[in-house]
Amino acid sequence: METNLKIQDELLLKMYKEMVLCRTLDERIWMLNRQGKAAIMASSQGHEAGQIGSVAALRKGYDQCYIYYRDLAVLLTLGLTPAEIIKGFVAKEGEPLSGARQFPTHGAHPEYGVINLSNVIATHIPQAVGAALTAKMKKEDRVIVAYFGDGASSAGDCHEAMNFAAIHKLPIIFFCENNGYAISVPLSKQMAVANVAARAEGYGMPGIEIDGCDILAVYETTVEAVAKARAGLGPTLIEANVERYLPHTSDDDDSIYRSSQEIEEAKKRDPLRLLREQLLERKILDLKEDKHIHESAKEIVNKATEEAENAPYPETTDFFKHVYAE
């Protein structure tokens, strides 16, 4: 028991460092957008515990994540460097996912097992199911996680994908990051039921609603779902209730449809603050180390920003490459 707690302490501290780095990076990219240097940004602020807690339950580089545009922390935790990520936002050479052909965070990194193909909401969910089908057919114990927002849960592809995965007991986790808004449309106008997880019963798989700002809850729930999927016992729908602290993207103005009081209220459950308090309280972290973690994150992000800004734009020589096999 003591050993388990020790492991848990180490894990929590590791996840805290990842979260601080992600928040620092996210804030920096938002700033780069406001400076006119990054064309578009969808912030992950408020989603980090859901993303980092779930990735921690995976075998990195073996399991596969089909992510969507708000999954900055998934990319970072799976192994992309801050410099590589910022290069995506400033569309520079060396961007590893699509060679800066796509929007930031889009493309694929097969070595890290991360795919973010499209901007069309929910199209990746059946694709993730196809990857899970491959794992099953090849008799590999690989687990696939399809990350998506509450908005995607309304799409037909989401329904078709979940139905198929449940029929064939595929090794997949449907991980819904529910922040309560599909751009500007609130949950009450997206669904008549209380939550997304309730739908799982209709497909014949478990649906679990969790506090997506509680990183330990996310981690433990995902560990269990992953173990089940790996053992061939089929899919799970996890609905992590998270918060969105910034507008949908840098092109959105949320003041039109959201009150500042609502956002202030939401910040009471800031996953970063909650984890910090927990760590301090349990004496896993002291103020001195916390300061060091923040300074170190800032330094990493400063260096990454410099590297990305100084990188050249991609050459146009390869413009016609990769349309077909050559």
Added chain:
Amino acid sequence: MAVITVLEAIREAMREEMRNDDRVFIMGEDIGARGGVFLATEGFLSEFGEERIIDTPLAESSIAGIALGAAMSGLRPIAEIEFADFIWPTINQIVGEAAKVRYGTEGKLNAPMVLRAPQGGGVRGALYHSQSVEAIFAHTPGLKVVTPSTPYDAKGLLKSSIRDDDPVIFLEHKRTYRLVKGEVPDQEYTIPLGKADVKKLGEDISIITYGLMVHHCLEAAQMASLKNISVEVLDLRTVRPLDVESIINTVKKTGKTLIVYEDNQALGIGSEVSALISQHAFEYLDAPVIRLGGPEVPAMPFSPPLENMFMIDAEKISTAIKELAEY
């Protein structure tokens, strides 16, 4: 050499590829115990089992999307859409996604998948069992679109499609399934995608066509020969990529070109072929390039006289040949 139908050729191609490569599997509606509504997968369930012959729910978007995910992760799916008329829900996954996998990941991923569908009319299929869908897919770089006409071509082209490293839309004219028979070699062969085939040599007029229309054109060419008009028939076989060289060669030879296709004429395959001819063979033309394609109605009606009005047959082609010969 055995004489088989187009349907049997397709069945043989899939069976051989499934025996050769365990990454190949088939998914679609009614393909298991039923063997497919046209019996293209008859006997497959007992030979290959439920793991590789997957009866899917009636949900075309996910048939394409799941096949795409399987293709991106190392398998070689053949996804069957029961009728091409039901292919529209897959457009998002095929045109929107599969076509862009290689380009959008800078070549890190690719999608070696085949989307098979029976298409075309003249079978009393009405608006929703007669459509031709090639032009929609052929517009998109990243996809390949195959439209075979004979058993020999269907088998060789389908085997190449399954082995291809990019997404292929394989459109079989359902009227050729049992109607068209032909010789197929006993030994293994493939036909490269993007190569047209001269189905009949001629001197006076070139007909450029594909799919079922190849047979109507050959019939019309036979009728024309009785009037001493020598017609060459070029079967495109694949409409993306187009075999531009073969198109230009036949036009240079005859100077008069008729393009025949069952799909709606405007903005169709023939429109692109016509533009290529005027760009690359303008000096060789002795007459305007003529298209004979589907009329300006959205789909093929049910009642026989209405259906006949839509369908192109040897008689309509003969009229066009005569006009072109007299120009």
